[in-house]
Amino acid sequence: MTDRPRHRLATRRLAEAVDERVGGARFVREALGKVFPDHFSFMLGEVALYCFVVLVVTGTFLCFFFEPSQRTVTYDGSYAPLQGQQVSAAYDSAVRLSWDVRAGLLVRQVHHWAALVFLAAIVVHLARIFFTGAFRKPRDLNWIVGVTLLVAAIGNGFAGYSLADDLLSGTGLRIMFSIVESVPFVGDTAAFWIFGGEYPADDIIGRLFVVHILVLPALIAALIGVHLALVVRQKHTQFPGPGRTEENVVGTHLWPAYAAKSISLLLAVVGVLLLLGGLVQINPIWIYGPYDPAAVTTAAQPDWYMGWLEGALRLFPAWELRAFGHTVPNQFFPAVLMPGLTFALLYAWPFLERRATGDHEVHHLLDSPRDRPVRTAIGATALTFYGVLFVAGSQDVLAVELGVSVNGLTWVLRVLVLVLPIVVGLLVHRWCRDLARGDAAEAEAEAELAIDERAPRRVSASR
Ligand code: HEM
Structure with a gap:
């Protein structure tokens, strides 16, 4: 034999x-035997999934060495400029991880890069779901799970980079303290309760650690489970094309063709993250120094996914509301109200659109963005709005680079954040209409050409 x-x-x-x-x-x-559509955009969710796997593996390694405590210790590790300085145990252990633990710096950097790419993949995945109408019934439920994943991922990213207790993250925590404090009626109590006293309180690092390594990862893992179970149960959507109907799914079987594709993607994600972690420096906390409430780093910027909030804080004018003997502080509007509205709108979008269009049908065939000019224009408007806020989050660095005044640039960005989204929305609307009016026969011919002869044998399964 x-x-x-x-x-x-x-x-x-x-x-x-x-x-x-x-x-x-x-x-x-x-x-x-499950059939997966062949379009590349269906792999964006998987990029997020594999980043999460890398985050869990590298995060477990970091836990062996990180000490989530604000007690004061004297640094005596290998980084000479810090020797003899009084720092927190959290900062001390994070610097030791980078300088004295074998492969510690690599794993720390891979972990940080994985968080950045994780959020980027989630946002691009969300954009594909939005612009193709994949959120319509019956996937509106999975859209809600997805938005919750986004919120949890942003929260976990913030909790994670706040742990090292360096000058940059401490500045972020200080901002967060005043944001929580700004909430009318409950803000003071909530801020004291969360941080364990007046800022800088002694409990916040320990608490953030539990949230970062247990509460939010468990929530994210459970939600990913529900999210994927729903994808399996409801089956994938697909772009319209020859042989594709509302009743079938055309693509390749999970085993062996799609599994090979997906495992290759996992290896590629791990490879890229290892390269980034090994070659591109990220968050060099030994250069920033330990947190000191009386100091602040120059050119301080948060991780990219917090940039829109930072930008909103920088652009919002110095207004505050006084009524009935109460003051609603300035930061409440850009940092509580604006993100609150953002996520409320995201959660509600499938239902708002259904109400506006009166379309209560179940959809398995996707829209081409050009065929839905209003939705596409609203999406482009929103992306431009958050894009300008993101740029505003580094307006100080930009002003230095461009050699212009920070105040002047802030005013330009204030105008842009209101005007540019509308201009972009109108242009995109018009562009979609023009494209949709284009030659239908040409579009059909293009669709046929797009069938890749080398793709694994296509199969179709009924829903
Ligand atoms: C941790 C974050 C996330 C992970 C790991 C994840 C993963 C995935 C995967 C692997 C798929 C199947 C392949 C695909 O269609 O791309 C999927 C589908 C889907 N996701 Fe996500 N996702 C995440 C976040 C989100 C977010 C933020 C949203 C929207 C707000 C969302 C909405 C959806 C929907 C509606 C589907 C079904 C799409 C279809 O069948 O065409 N997901 N997700």
Whole structure:
């Protein structure tokens, strides 16, 4: 007997033994036969998924060495400029991780890069879902799970980079303290309760640590489970094309073709993150120094996914509201109200659109963005608005680079944040209309050309 049949026999026997005890052969057969659409944009969610895997693995390594405590210690590690300085144990252990733990710096940097790419992948994935109408019934439910994942991922990113207790992250925490404080009626109590006293309180790092390594990752893992179970249950959407209907899914089976594609993507994500972590410096906390409430770093910027909030804080005029003996502080509007409205609108979008269009149908075929000019224009308007806010989050650095005054640039950005989104929205609306009016026959011919002859054999499954 050759090796192969013997090997096959062993696998088969193992599979039968497992099935006899726990069952599930039918489930596995069905799962392996699941059909995945071939379009690349269906892999964006997987990039987010694999970043999360990298975050969990690298984060576990970091936990072995990080000490989430604000007690004061004297630094005596390898980084000479800090030697003899009184720093917090959290900062001390994070610098030691970077300088004295074998592969510590690599793992720290891969972890940080994975967080940045994780959020970028989520946002691009959200954009594809939005612009193609994949959120319509029955996937409105999964859209809600997705928005919650986005909120949890942003929260966990912020909690994570606040742990090191360096000058940059401490400045971020200080801003967060005053944002929480700005909430009318409950703000003071909430800020004291969360931070464990008046800023800088002694409990916040320990608490953020529990949130960062346990509460939010568990929530994210559970939500990813629900999210993917819904994708399997409801099956994928697909772009319209030859042979594609509301009743079938055209693409490749999970086993072996799609699995090979997906495992390659996992390896590529891990490879890119290792390269970034190994070659591109990120968050060099030993250069920033330990947190000191009386100091602030120059050119201080948060991680990119917090840039829109930072920008909103910088652009919002120095207004505050006084009524009935109460003051609503300035930061409440850009840092509580604006993000609150943003996420409320995101959650509500599928239902708002359904109400506006009166379309209560179930949809499995996706829209081309050009065929939905109003939705596409609203999406472009929103992206431009948050894009300008993001740029405003580094207006000080930009002013130095451009050799202009910070105040002048702030005013330009204040005008741009109001005007540019409308201009872009109108242009995109018009562009979509022009494209949609284009030659339908040409579009059809293009769709046929787009069929990749080299793709694995296409299969179609009914829903
Ligand atoms: C941790 C974050 C996330 C992960 C790991 C994730 C993962 C995935 C994966 C692997 C798929 C199937 C492949 C694909 O269509 O791309 C998917 C589909 C989907 N996701 Fe996400 N996702 C995340 C966040 C989000 C967000 C923020 C939204 C929207 C607000 C969202 C909405 C959806 C919807 C509606 C589908 C079904 C799409 C279809 O069938 O065409 N997801 N997700």
